[in-house]
Amino acid sequence: MIKLLKNKFEQGYRTSGYPKTPVELPPRYRGLPAIHQDAPGEMADKCEKACPQRAIDAKTRRIDMGRCVFCGECERISEGSFVSFTRNFGISASCREHLLTDGTLPSLAEHAKAHFRKLFGRSLQLRQVSAGGCNACEADLNVLATPFFDLSRFGINFVASPRHADGIVVTGPISRNMKTALLETYNAVPAPKVVIAAGSCAISGGPFFGSPEVSEGLESILPVDLFIPGCPPHPLTHLHALLTFFK
Ligand code: SF4
Numbered sequence: 008m009i010k011l012l013k014n015k016f017e018q019g020y021r022t023s024g025y026p027k028t029p030v031e032l033p034p035r036y037r038g039l040p041a042i043h044q045d046a047p048g049e050m051a052d053k054c055e056k057a058c059p060q061r062a063i064d065a066k067t068r069r070i071d072m073g074r075c076v077f078c079g080e081c082e083r084i085s086e087g088s089f090v091s092f093t094r095n096f097g098i099s100a101s102c103r104e105h106l107l108t109d110g111t112l113p114s115l116a117e118h119a120k121a122h123f124r125k126l127f128g129r130s131l132q133l134r135q136v137s138a139g140g141c142n143a144c145e146a147d148l149n150v151l152a153t154p155f156f157d158l159s160r161f162g163i164n165f166v167a168s169p170r171h172a173d174g175i176v177v178t179g180p181i182s183r184n185m186k187t188a189l190l191e192t193y194n195a196v197p198a199p200k201v202v203i204a205a206g207s208c209a210i211s212g213g214p215f216f217g218s219p220e221v222s223e224g225l226e227s228i229l230p231v232d233l234f235i236p237g238c239p240p241h242p243l244t245h246l247h248a249l250l251t252f253f254k
């Protein structure tokens with residue numbers, strides 16, 4: 008017992024103060040892209056061509072964050088003159104179109120559906136569905152349960168059965184083989200329920216987009232309430248999205 012208490016004393020309190028205390032992410036982190044509208048047209052075209060995800064529209068000078076895998080190639084080749092990534096991790100949206108950004112994003116809080124807050128603001132139980140992803144999205148969702156993020160202190164938990172859940176969090180590009188399992192899980196969740204697409208794969212197919220083996224994004228299969236971009240989304244992006252949308 009003494010050993011346990013000594014250990015606890017030495018370890019101290021490790022849980023993040025977020026959202027009360029702001030968190031500064033390292034400079035290498037890529038969050039909301041800043042798109043410099045005054046950059047030369049040739050540079051925008053060059054970035055559009057170089058983007059492996061076809062996420063850049065050089066004409067309208069927008070980036071589709073639902074497709075972007077935040078590889079940083081556009082920032083590298085334009086040396087930050089067309090695109091530079093900020094450390095803003097609050098990049099989620101309640102509409103797919105909002106992810107097509109010119110560097111700005113409507114406030115998620117303003118667009119959150121009030122009835123979800125009323126229903127799940129005090130307790131939100133989620134079932135995760137891994138639908139053919141690479142496991143990085145799932146790993147970063149798991150991190151939310153660690154003492155640092157401690158998701159359960161907000162009344163949000165991941166549960167084993169869809170019958171105990173208020174909604175599903177889908178990761179991965181929804182391979183053909185996973186579609187039935189996804190639909191069965193969704194149907195097993197009692198109404199009213201929420202659907203969250205987490206990661207570029209679930210939102211648009213991610214690096215697998217265009218393959219006949221995957222879907223064109225969760226929205227082509229189910230009504231999605233919340234889109235959390237990233238490849239994978241940072242745990243703070245998840246936390247920001249869940250707290251802003253439901254709390
Ligand atoms: S960071 Fe996103 S927009 Fe830029 S090149 Fe990579 S995938 Fe394309």
Ligand code: SF4
Pocket residue numbers: 139140141142143144178179180205206207208209213214237238239240
């Ligand atoms: S979005 Fe990226 S990290 Fe997530 S499953 Fe797809 S490839 Fe993996």
